[in-house]
Amino acid sequence: MRARIVVALAAALIGMPAAAESQEAETLRRELEQMRQRLETVTREYQQAIETLSERLRRLEAAPGPPAAPPPAAQRPPEAAPPGPSAMDLARPRQPFSLYERRGPGQLLFDLGVVGDFVGNLTQRSVERADAGTFAGRENRVFPREIELVLFGQIDPYARGEVRIEAAEEFEGGERELHVGLAEANLTLLTLPWGTQAKLGLMRNRFGLLNERHREALPQIDQPAVLTRFLGEEGLREAGLEATWLPPLPFYLEILGGVFDGDNEESFGRGSLRDPLLTGRVRTFWELGTTSAVQLGASVASGENEDGRRTTLVGADVKYKLTPEGWPHSLLTLAGEALYSGRRVEIEDEATGIPSSVRRDRHGWYAYAEIQPWRRWLFGARYDWTQFPVDAGREWAVEPYVAFMPSEFLRFRLAYKHTERTHGITGEEGRGSGRIIDELLLQATFFLGAHPAHPF
């Protein structure tokens, strides 16, 4: 009997914590259920209150008779914008920072973003000695190619402004130097009549397919060789005026004309509005069903160099995209651009030494294909072929690449590039060789904050 009592006592002692835990869990479950029911009740009460108020509002709006008082300002869109300011309005002094005083905490009246673009390459030692790689003078290095502060937004109801300040690393004579400069600063007049717009200031010219794009927004790590040869590493970036017209047609046709200083040192360089750089572009776009689209463009730029000799560049470009129904990105992109350059240069007769002006006709092109089967991964390849703008010779390159994009704001790229030139490039004192080049290119790009979109 005693033994039974001991066993029962032991069983009770062992079972008690388990029973207590089970009871506690049940209590918690009940409390949770009660809280859930209370939450649902409150939600329903709020829902009913909102519906009652909405119904009252609707009845008041629907009531016939004298016109109802205007709804509260928060629920009513603004009245029609008044006509444009009069001459007196414009002449009247005003406080430029009155809007700033009225804004709420943390609110900016424009968008602000930072773009960081880091690149690097690995190549042969002989190419490094000749400074003949894709990033000349920065072979076998990782460096910040472009750190850009972007400010953009609406200036007033009539105009929009954009300012880009960039910092880049230069590596000269073993010394690292940081250069900070103004990349772009311009305003666009948005409300001109007859489908026209005007853009004034310092800008990347809308010439060809890729010149308008900043380097971090290029489809590959580096820009195509033909653009570097004819427009320089920085591309065509000029100060002046650009006007566009969209005729009222049932299809897209953009006609553009521009007048610029002509500071580009590769092809122009006169730098004076007395002999300006004139640009033009025509662009059209066609949807091919619901999944495909093609864009065609033609561009021209004509200006003088420092010695007053004229250079004319003519370009043609095409871009095709296939985006299957419901895809958030394109599956296939095919694009290409060809450039012709006609420039007058001065040469000396070898026999007599007498200088004379002759015309150099040169051309080049590139084409690339990209496939993006998944949102985060993109694969592509580009082929370059170009003559040198003045000297004899040509080069070609092939560059397969892969891109990984963890999000819209972060991107990594890896590429292999093989380049062959008919004439080798040598460095100081004839060092190195830049005729056949193999390079591994790397890129990491991030976007902090806002960033203007790049159409198509």
Add this chain to the structure above:
Amino acid sequence: MTRRSLGALLAAVLLGSALTTAGEAAARLRVVATIPDLAALTEAVGGDRVTVDVLARAGQNPHDLEIRPSLMVKLRRADALVVNGLDLDQWADAVIRGASNAGVVPGAPGHIDASRGVPVLDVPAGRVDRSMGDVHPRGNPHYTLDPGLAAVVTQNILEGLARVAPAERPVFERQRQAFLERLDGAMPGWQARLAPVRDARIVVYHNNFVYFLRRFGLTQVGTIEDRPGIPPSPAHLARLIGTLRDGRRPLLVVAEPWNDQRLAARLAEEAGGRLVVLNPKPGASRGGDAYLAAVEANVEALARAMRRDPS
């Protein structure tokens, strides 16, 4: 063809185009909406006094629209543009800039912000940065999915259309009232059919349906996306499935047509729930009825999933 005849042909095309434009303008207002549900609500207000075009098609995710020049053609000759106003259609800014149409730029009478006066949900209270994903700093922009807010949205559209065509205001008001009466007629039926769904726990792929769920008293318990716009990590999915398995209430997993359906179906299967694909945008049909039909389709899909009827 000579240069002169080419010039004459171009002039004829331009003149013809201008005359056609003038003729059409006299008949109807040309309105462009950025997303299909705003287009449907604009047609509900404008009726046969407007022709409505839309920039994002029904099957496209409005968060990630590619800016094509063809969108600028649509906007080039528009009298008015209806925008979401809470950054769902931020790409519209680039389309506006490319369209060279002074009548629809921000601040112009034809620029209609449909969000004014909407009680916005999910407005971040503290610091916002991109570690939180593709968060909307001004609040959740998917307010058009709540049929109860159609009164506010259509009021904004009415005011905008009346700014562009003041003489048509009585017609727009009459058409808006007629639409709202049809919507009021349908609302009790939707409430009744969704009453059983109030017992369910709802997991959404992206946080799109918060206004719709709140309107009908439904309970959202999680999102498949780890953070807005960021694909879910395996750890997040495992955690979510673990949390959902313990529940005793029914589980519905809600996805949209452009979400990863296989992932959503797998989650539903592993957590013991049921996948429901809702379309957040009116589809092929147009007008106010299209908006009502879209709400009806979503209500029916949820109610059917709750009844466990085959879809």
